[in-house]
Amino acid sequence: AELLQSLARYVFQSENVLCMGDHVSWHAPLDRGDSCLQHMLLAQDPQLAPIKTPLGTVRFVQVVAVMEAELDAAQKWNGPGVLQLLQKHKITGGPWLVADMRRGETLFDVDPLAQGCVEEGVLQDGSNLSGVSAVCRWQDATDKQEEE
Helix, strand or coil, rough: HHHHHHHHHHHHHCCCCCCCCCCCEEECCCCCCCCCCCCEEEEEECCCCCCCEECECCCCEEEECCHHHHHHHHCCCHHHHHHHHCCCCCHHHHHCCCCCCCCCCHHHHHHHCCCHHHHHHEEEEEEECCCCCCCCCCCCCCCCCCHH
């Protein structure tokens, strides 16, 4: 619940919208334990279809827990492509994309051919990454000279 509250807080404070195929770099175990699942991809919910309302269409987005290698693949290629690969194997979420927080194998450990699919997808489709996050620091040049 805390994870979803943090995502909701981000959406309300930033006024950004989370869409199917987006990725969220979390850099911490999603279960607040020792899980290797530390990032998220957002998928269209496989059970809840979009609903049309007088105020517009409501689309249900599912948070899918992924490992660093899977996040990297989504960033190099695209989220929907990696989600399709994850759906092929029960251990990586299966058709419902339900994560086992104890999973220790990446998609690429489970299916060695998946890396080739990602590389082929990058060649054919390119990447849909539209933003990059970074940490920047400045140090006053006079502080650096004093240290020497």
